[in-house]
Amino acid sequence: MQTTLADFIKDTEAGREADAILRTCVHCGFCTATCPTYQLLGDELDGPRGRIYLIKQMLEGQPVTEKTRLHLDRCLTCRACETTCPSGVAYGRLVDLGRYIVEQKVPRTGVDKAARWLLREFVPRPRLFGAAMKMGRLARPLLPKVLADKVPLAAPAGRWPEARHARKMLSLAGCAQPAMAPAINAATARVLDAVGISLVQLGGTGCCGAVRHHLNDHAGGKDDARRNIDTWWPMIEAGEIEAIVMTASGCGVQVKDYGHFLASDPAYAAKAARVSELTRDIAEVLADELDALAACLPTPPESPTPLAFHSPCTLQHGLKVKGKVEAIMAVAGYAPTPVKDSHLCCGSAGTYSLLQPTLSKTLRDNKLTALQAGGAACIASANIGCITHLQTGTDTPVQHWVELVDARLLR
Incomplete structure (x- = not known):
C-alpha cells in the first residue's frame, strides 16, 4: 500500500514505522474474515482493512473526525487479523499509533474524556485499586448487578513457597490481578515449586503499562515499564533468574514489547530488550517441564474431566502460544472440549468491556455459548x-488454568 505521509509525521520515528507497516498491506481482505467487530457490525470501517485506510488517510493529512475515532475505538486490538494476515502486517502497532494521533487531532470531551482519565489513573495503581475492590466487596450485596459483576469474590491466595530452589524465575505482581484474583500468582508459585523452580515476586513491580498505553498515555505506559525494569534489573544483571513469568497473557504481550517501546531510550533500550527476551507465559514454562509436572500429579484417569478452555487473544494472537495449555491440562487429567470459533475475542480486551459495553456483552455471550456447548462443568x-x-x-466457574493444575498437585 503506497503512502505519502504528511509533514507532521513523515520525518518522525513513528512515521517511519507506520509507513513500513502500511506498505506491507496488500489489501487482500483476509483479515475481515476473523475480525469480531466486522462480523458483528458488517461495516468495512469496523474491520482491519477499513481501519488501516482510515489511519492511512489521517497520516497523509486528510481530515480526521469523531467518526474516525469511533471506528478505531471499536477495535478490540485482539490481533486475530495478524494471525490471519498472509503479509505479516503489524496491525496492533499501527492501530495504537492511529488512536494516539486521532486523540491529538480530535480531543475527547465530557463523560468520555473523564471515564478514560479515571481508568488511566485508577486501574494501574494497585493500592488504590485494591482498596476500592475491598470496599466494593463489602458493599456488593447493595450494588446493582452490573456493578456487582465487576467486583468478584476473591479466593484466598494460600501459601507462597519460600525461594528454596537454585532455579529461580521472576513474576509480575500486576495491578488488577492481585486485588481481583490473588490466588493466581500464588498457585503459579506452588506449581513451579513442585517442579523445582522458585518464583520470586518483588515488591516494586506493578502495572505492566498496558492500561495506560492502550488508553493513549504512551508516556505513562513507558514509565510503568521503566519502573518494572528497575525493580527486576539487579537480579537479571546478577544472573540469578532464568525467566520472567507472566500469569496474565495481556501483561505478557505488553512486557514482551518493552524492547520495542523503549528502543529509542538510551538508558533503557538494552535493559528493555533483555527483559523482553526473558519474558515467558507460564504455559511456555510448564510445557518445558511436562515430565517433572507429571511426577507431581496423580496418574491421569481413563475418563479425564471435561474442561472448556478459552484461549485469550493475547495468548494465541499476541504471544502466538497455541496448544501448550491443552497439553498441560491433559497431563493434569483434564480433557479440553471443542470450542467453536475459538479464535474470536470474548469482548474483555482490557478496558473495552467498560468503554464499549454493548459490543463487549454480545461477544461475551457468543463466547460463552461456544464454551458451554461441550457440557464442561x-x-x-x-x-x-x-x-x-x-x-x-x-x-459456571471460570478460573485460571494454573489454579486447576495447582488443585491437582500431590501434597
Whole structure:
C-alpha cells in the first residue's frame, strides 16, 4: 500500500514505522474474515482493512473526525487479523499509533474524556485499586448487578513457597490481578515449586503499562515499564533468574514489547530488550517441564474431566502460544472440549468491556455459548480480564488454568 505521509509525521520515528507497516498491506481482505467487530457490525470501517485506510488517510493529512475515532475505538486490538494476515502486517502497532494521533487531532470531551482519565489513573495503581475492590466487596450485596459483576469474590491466595530452589524465575505482581484474583500468582508459585523452580515476586513491580498505553498515555505506559525494569534489573544483571513469568497473557504481550517501546531510550533500550527476551507465559514454562509436572500429579484417569478452555487473544494472537495449555491440562487429567470459533475475542480486551459495553456483552455471550456447548462443568482461561468478564455472564466457574493444575498437585 503506497503512502505519502504528511509533514507532521513523515520525518518522525513513528512515521517511519507506520509507513513500513502500511506498505506491507496488500489489501487482500483476509483479515475481515476473523475480525469480531466486522462480523458483528458488517461495516468495512469496523474491520482491519477499513481501519488501516482510515489511519492511512489521517497520516497523509486528510481530515480526521469523531467518526474516525469511533471506528478505531471499536477495535478490540485482539490481533486475530495478524494471525490471519498472509503479509505479516503489524496491525496492533499501527492501530495504537492511529488512536494516539486521532486523540491529538480530535480531543475527547465530557463523560468520555473523564471515564478514560479515571481508568488511566485508577486501574494501574494497585493500592488504590485494591482498596476500592475491598470496599466494593463489602458493599456488593447493595450494588446493582452490573456493578456487582465487576467486583468478584476473591479466593484466598494460600501459601507462597519460600525461594528454596537454585532455579529461580521472576513474576509480575500486576495491578488488577492481585486485588481481583490473588490466588493466581500464588498457585503459579506452588506449581513451579513442585517442579523445582522458585518464583520470586518483588515488591516494586506493578502495572505492566498496558492500561495506560492502550488508553493513549504512551508516556505513562513507558514509565510503568521503566519502573518494572528497575525493580527486576539487579537480579537479571546478577544472573540469578532464568525467566520472567507472566500469569496474565495481556501483561505478557505488553512486557514482551518493552524492547520495542523503549528502543529509542538510551538508558533503557538494552535493559528493555533483555527483559523482553526473558519474558515467558507460564504455559511456555510448564510445557518445558511436562515430565517433572507429571511426577507431581496423580496418574491421569481413563475418563479425564471435561474442561472448556478459552484461549485469550493475547495468548494465541499476541504471544502466538497455541496448544501448550491443552497439553498441560491433559497431563493434569483434564480433557479440553471443542470450542467453536475459538479464535474470536470474548469482548474483555482490557478496558473495552467498560468503554464499549454493548459490543463487549454480545461477544461475551457468543463466547460463552461456544464454551458451554461441550457440557464442561468448568471454564479455564489465561488472563484475569477474560476470566472476570466471562464470569459476569455465567454461573459456571471460570478460573485460571494454573489454579486447576495447582488443585491437582500431590501434597
